[in-house]
Amino acid sequence: MGRSRQAAVVAVTGLFNHDVDPRTVASDGLNWMVGGPQGSGVDSAAQLFALSVARAGLHVVGQREYYSNIMGKHSYYKIRMSERPIGSPSAGVQLLATYDDETVVRHVHSGEVVKGGAVLHAGGDEDKEIRKVPFLDARVRDAVLQELEDEGLPATVAGVLETARRRGVHVLALPYDDFLEEVAKRLGRDSTAGLQILRNTCAVGASLGLLGLPADYVNETVAKTFAAKKGEVREMNIVAAQAAADFAVENLPGFGFRVGHGHDPGDRVWIQGTQAVALAKAVAGCRFHTYYPISPATDEATFLEANPESGIVVVQAEDEIAAATMAAGAAVAGARASTSTSGPGLCLMVEAIGWAGMNEVPLVVVDYMRGGPSTGLPTRTEQGDLQFALRMGHSDFPRIVVAPGDIEELFHDTVRAFDWAERYQTPVLVLPDKALAGNAMTMSPFDTSRVRLDRGRTATEEDLAASTDGRWPRFAFSDDGVSVRPVLGQKNGIHWLTGDEHTELGHISENPEGRDLMMGKRLRKLELAAQEIPEALKATLHGLADAELTLVAWGATKGAVLEAVEALAEQGTAVNFLQIRVMSPFPDIADILRAARRLVCLEENATGQLRDLIAERTGIRIPHVALKTNGRPTLPHEVVEAVRHVLDQDAPKVVMRHGV
C-alpha cells in the first residue's frame, strides 16, 4: 500500500503493508523475533538463540529495538540467520516467540510475520481486551481496533491471533508452566518457584526445535553461557529448552521453515559496534577514555570498564563538557585520548572541540548518532549529525570526519582515527549510528596483523634537543601546516596553549599578519590529510561501473544497500552503490557522479545532509533522495522499492517507513 501525498513524495512500506512479500527481496535466511517488556529477559533470550545458531555455523545479524525506558515498555530483538554471509537486518519474520500480549498485538498487526510463519505465545490471555494491553500507543491501538472491526473479529488478543491465522500464519500457545513443572520435577523440587526466568529459554528452545536445530547447539551454548554458575543452572536451562522444543515440534507439524546447520565458517565472534570501537581503541593505543552516560554510547564505556585488561583508564565525567575537556587535557599531556557520546552530548562538546582545533590537539570523538533533534529518539537510529559534525564550532578549523559502513570498517576507522588525529594534529570525529552501535553480528575476529601505528610529528627527545632555552615553538609554521608537537612534561618542550589566537610559541597575539598565517597553517593541514588519506578509503563504488542507477549512501545503510543491489540484479536491474566513508576531507567523486545515468541519495535523515554536502563539494545536486527518519534502520526491500519508484515514476523524493 503505497500512499502518494503530493506528486513529489511517495511513501514506501507503510506500517500495514501486508502485500509485500519480503521474501522476494533479501531472500537469504530467516528471521526469528523475540519480544517482551524491557527487563524481562528479551536480550538474554536473543543472546541464547543467536549464539546457538551461530554455533551451528550460520551467519547471524541481530537487530535490537527498545524504548527510552528502563523497565516495562516494549522491546524486541530480531535475529536474522543465513547460510550465506549477510550484512543487514531484513524484513519479514518467520517465527515470533513471546509470552507478552503487547508483542503479539504489535508484531502480528504490523504484518511482519509471513505466510507460513508462526507465532508462539503464552496462552491464557486470549480474552484480554486490546484496550487493556498496556503501553499501546493510541495510533497503534486505534489501528488494531479498526482492523479487528473490519475483519469482524473480537477486540481481544484472540482476535489479533485470528488475523494471523487468516494470513496463513501458524499460532501455537506454549504452556510455559508445564515446561517449568518438568524442570522442577527433574531437579527434584516441589514447586516452580524461582524458575520463571526460564521462560526465555523455553521460548528459545521451542523456536530452535521448530527450526530443526539439533539440541546439541543450544545445550553447548547454555553450558558456555552459564559456565560460571552451578551445574544445576545449566541443567535447568537444558531441560527447559528440550521440554519446550518437544512440545512445539509435536504440536506444530505444519511449520515448514528450517535452518541449515553444520557448516564451518571458521573462527567467529558475536560482536556489536560499541565493542568493536572499544577494542579498536585498545589496539590504537588509546589509554584514556572519558564518557558521560548516554544512549547508545554508554555500552562502549561499560565494556571497557568491565575489561580493564584493555589498558584504558576510563573516567565517567560529570557532564559531556567535562568528558571532552578531560580528553583534550589528556591529549595535551601526550596520551591518545578519546570520548564517546551521542547527539545531545556532542552539542555540549562543541566548545571543547573548537579549543582542540585551535590548539591543534589530537582528539578522537565518537558520536553514535541517534534520533534528534534535542532529546529526540534516544534509543532509535538516525544519520542526522553529519552537517553538525562537519561545521560544529564557530569560525573555521579543520576536522576529520569519518562514517564507517559496518562493524569491520568501524573497527579499522577507529584505529586510524587516532593516527589521523596525531598526524594532522586536529580533532577526528567518527560517526557510527545507533544501529551500528547496538546491533550485533557474527564475524571473523579483527585482523590486527597489518596495523601500524603512526604518531606523526609528536616530538621525540631528539627533536627537542635543538631547543636553546627549554622552550619550543609548538605552532611553528611549516609548508604542510604540521609542527613538531611536544607534550606536557617533555624536556626542552615548554610552550603555551591558549584558545586565543597565538604566536608560534603559543603566547596570545592579536597581530593581524600573524593571525592570517596561523589560520592558514591550521587549515592547510586538511589539504595534507586530503592528499595522504587514500581515495579508496574515502569512497567506494560497489558494483559495476555501468549501471542504470547509482545509489549514493553512507554509514550503516551499507549492508541493506548492497543486498538491494544484489536483489535488483537478480531482477535484471543494474544498480551500483557509491559509498561515501570519509566526509572530511571529502573524496574526489565528481567524475563518478557525472558518469552516473541516474543518481539517488539514500540516507536516514530528514533533509538529505549528504546530498547537501555533495552539492557543496562538487556542485552536483543529486536529483532524487530516499529518506528515512522514523528511527528504524533501512532494510533491503525498502531500498529496492525506493529504486523502483525512482526508475518507474521518476519520484524526486521517496520516504521509507518500515519498522515497528
Added chain:
Amino acid sequence: MALAELGVAPHRTAVFSGIGCSGKTNQYVRAYGVHTLHGRVLPFATGAKLANPELHVIAVGGDGDGYGIGAGHFLNAGRRNLDMAYIVFNNNVYGLTKGQASPTLGRGEQTKSLPLPNLNDGIDPLGTAIAAGYTWVGRGYAFQIKKLKSLIVEAVEHKGAALLDVLQPCPTYNNLHDKDYYTPRVHDLADDGYDGSVQDPDDEDEVERKRAEALVKAHARNDRIATGVFYKIRIPTYEERIAGRMPDYPGTYPAKPDWLDDAGRPTKDIGPILEKLRVK
C-alpha cells in the same frame, strides 16, 4: 615563588588556567601553560594529570570562572579528590568583561562597575568546597605574600584535591573590596588556635566534628575574614582509586607510549578480550 620553593622542574610543571584576567597567569610563569576555556580549567587539568601523574599540575582561575560557569566541575572535583591544587583569584567581579557581579559579590553591593546594586547573594566557596569533598581547603590574601606563598606550597604538596581561595582586590572595577577593606578584617585561623587537620581519617567522629567546625568557620558572616587552612584530611586520591582497579596504574600511565613498538606495531593483544566474544 612557590614553584621555585617546591623545587619542581619547569618542564615537569603545567599551569592550567581558566578564562578571565586570571587566565593570563601562566603566560607569566616559565612552565608549560594551558589557557583553557571559561569555567573548564578543572577538567582539562584533570585529564592531563591522569594521563601523566608525574606531572605537577596546578589549576588557576577566577571566582566568576570557577564558581559560576565552572560550578559543576568545581563541585565534582571534590568527589574525585584528584591530587591537584586549584587556586582561585577571588575579586568578586568578572574583571575581563569589565566588572559584572560575580558569584561571590553580596546582595545589595554595588561596585563602581555596576549600574545597579547586585541582586544575588554571594556563595560561600569554602563551605561549598568542604561539602563537595575537597580534602584541603584554604584561603589566602593577595597582600600577605609570604603567607600566600606558604599556602600555595601547602596546597600543592597536599595529597588530594586542594582549593585555595585567594582574596584578591581588583583595583580597576571593585572599589568595595580593596586593600582598605580587607587588611583590617583578615585574620589567620592559626592565631585563634584553630586546627582544621583531621588526625585520623578513619575516626568518623573526628571527621564529622572537624568538617562541621570548618563549615562554620567558612560560612562566618561577620567583620572578621578568616584566612589559613580550614580543613585538611588524607583519604585515597582519585589516582589511588584507579590503581585499585588497574594495578598497573600509575606505573603504566596513559601518556606512556608503550602501546607501540619500534616498527609501529600495536603492543596490545586484544585476543583475550575477543575470546570472551567467541561463538564457540
